[in-house]
Amino acid sequence: MEFLYTPFLGHAVWLWLVFVAVVVALLVFDLGVLHKDDHEIGVRESLWLSAGYISVGLLFGAFVWWKEGHVAGTDYYTAFLVEKSLSMDNVFVISLIFTYFAVPRQYQHRVLFWGILGAIFMRAVLIGLGAAIVKEFDWVLYLFGAFLVITGAKMLFAADSEPDVQSNRLLGWVRRHINVTPDFDGHHFWVRRPSPTNPAKLVWWATPLFMCLFLIEVSDLIFAVDSVPAVFAVTQDPFIVYTSNIFAILGLRALYFALAAMIHRFEYLKYALALVLVFIGTKIFLVGFHIKIPSPLSLAVTFGLLVAGVLWSLWKTRGDAPPLAR
Numbered sequence: 001m002e003f004l005y006t007p008f009l010g011h012a013v014w015l016w017l018v019f020v021a022v023v024v025a026l027l028v029f030d031l032g033v034l035h036k037d038d039h040e041i042g043v044r045e046s047l048w049l050s051a052g053y054i055s056v057g058l059l060f061g062a063f064v065w066w067k068e069g070h071v072a073g074t075d076y077y078t079a080f081l082v083e084k085s086l087s088m089d090n091v092f093v094i095s096l097i098f099t100y101f102a103v104p105r106q107y108q109h110r111v112l113f114w115g116i117l118g119a120i121f122m123r124a125v126l127i128g129l130g131a132a133i134v135k136e137f138d139w140v141l142y143l144f145g146a147f148l149v150i151t152g153a154k155m156l157f158a159a160d161s162e163p164d165v166q167s168n169r170l171l172g173w174v175r176r177h178i179n180v181t182p183d184f185d186g187h188h189f190w191v192r193r194p195s196p197t198n199p200a201k202l203v204w205w206a207t208p209l210f211m212c213l214f215l216i217e218v219s220d221l222i223f224a225v226d227s228v229p230a231v232f233a234v235t236q237d238p239f240i241v242y243t244s245n246i247f248a249i250l251g252l253r254a255l256y257f258a259l260a261a262m263i264h265r266f267e268y269l270k271y272a273l274a275l276v277l278v279f280i281g282t283k284i285f286l287v288g289f290h291i292k293i294p295s296p297l298s299l300a301v302t303f304g305l306l307v308a309g310v311l312w313s314l315w316k317t318r319g320d321a322p323p324l325a326r
Contacts, residue, residue: 057244061073078295079244082231083248090252123228145281230281268317269313
């Protein structure tokens, strides 16, 4: 039993085990019970599923507050909000990827589910590396701050640009090096079909569903480069950074189907996200001048910017029809 109280990355092992148990239980219940069969997820189901994930994430924050104190609790909620807000931009990219590959709606949840597993692993690696680097070289935080300010500024001036999936070089490289079927084969990512050079031999082919999953994982890695430094600017506690990241991602992926239906209503949210990045990056430089912004104030400013972005978007796009309906 002493092992459970052994410190691991600043916190007792049992705290990490509680987190892992909650996440595993959520994923098993999601895929094994709620979505055992492929079906199209509507807005109503998406909202309920997301509400469940977000509630668990908020309750876990209350648990952190109770066990680790109000500072850790406030940092968790701030990091949770920052990660969820920055991941919102990823929803736009995921929607473009699904549209490009014309993924049937009944298979989209399966892609997002396996995408979550990849995100959990990649975030663990990135956060682990980030924590080790910051611990050895605290000046790296100033690099994070500069990166966030520059990224936020670029977002402000390029918020209307959209990624071009078709001309993605990495996607082209993968297509040149593996066999890809021209059509879907149910919900399978890989299938065995005759070799293009020897029809008598069966070889593995990737389906468009796998190519879609691959691009979503790549996009998540790219967005993590922005969001992980942003959360490290809030707190350098690996436990707070990782748990807030994962719960935010889980809730957002569940909310995707509802957001995708009204994605055109959040046209100006990117500007608010850019200001959040600039604010968080500036926070780091203020510390160098012995000016520390309290965690509750950071939470309030971040929340205020996001609410303003959402309300302004809803006001400016009132009466607009979805793109497909125009």
